[in-house]
Amino acid sequence: MPTAFQDCYPERFSHCWGCGKDNPRGHHLKSCWDGEETVARFTVPPEFSGGVPDHVYGGMVASLLDCHGTASAAAFAYRAAGREMGDGGEFMRFVTASLKVDYLRPTPIGVELEIRGRLLGIEGRKVRVALSLGAAGQACARGEMLAVLFRE
Amino acid sequence: MPTAFQDCYPERFSHCWGCGKDNPRGHHLKSCWDGEETVARFTVPPEFSGGVPDHVYGGMVASLLDCHGTASAAAFAYRAAGREMGDGGEFMRFVTASLKVDYLRPTPIGVELEIRGRLLGIEGRKVRVALSLGAAGQACARGEMLAVLFRE
Secondary structure, rough: OOOHHHHHHHHOOOOOOOOOOOOOOOOOOOOOEOOOEEEEEOOOOOHHHHOOEEEEOOHHHHHHHHHHHHHHHHHHHHHHHHOOOOOOOOOOOEEEEEEEEOOOOOEEOOEEEEEEEEEEEEEEEEEEEEEEEOOEEEEEEEEEEEEEEOOO | OOOOOOHHOHHHHHOOOOOOOOOOOOOOOEEEEEEOOEEEEEEOOOOEEEEOOOOHHHHHHHHHHHHHHHHHHHHHHHHHOOOOOOOOOOOOOOOEEEEEEEEEOOOOOOEEEEEEEEEEEOOOOOEEEEEEEOOOOOEEEEEEEEEOOOOO
């Protein structure tokens, strides 16, 4: 299993409920390369249901796309710069400027979800990423993110 | 305190992690009328931080807008039909077709957030809602939702 992007985040950026390795109670989403794209896999536990118990709540779908999207934006920026995340140089952390989610069908609980990211473009500090979330080969949601390089 | 929209949902739609009254571990967001607009207030507990511990994770911002948005869409549809939610007639439940979130600044942890909804338009089964999320009078995020009347 390759090192996840989130496992390369410095400690001060690692507390995210959705994907931070240092959040003791969070989801610990892990994203990595799959060729030119990025991928994460996650099975949502039953308590994170929507109004109907069999389906994931809408905010969770957005959360998975958001955490995978910012990690993917960073990965694409590193690759474009000829670098690898965790290479010991100055860390590039991306934050969400905007996220659009289209909900195509209900997302099932208790089934492994596949979240994918594809680079749309890089322009200065801005990275645009196309996102998708599927279950058992069926698309449940798609998204688009504009992420921006974080400056301290 | 007026009855929250979510407290009028029938039991079968009340299990949402974000706002369902029958989810034993969820956030139990409560939305209600404020004149022509809708409002919900929520203080995010520390474990739901973003990468940096002082700020809310991005997916949580989307979640609050999503739960408040679908509840608001239903409320606007009831009012447009001259009805009150919980009037004992056939229940109108709305689901998200699309949600766009613009992140304007980091959202603080441990501070009461105000989430607001404003009707943009109703067209058949579709309701469009403008959303905002602020802390201490400062806008942290804004959103737009297209919600659709759920048919079983």
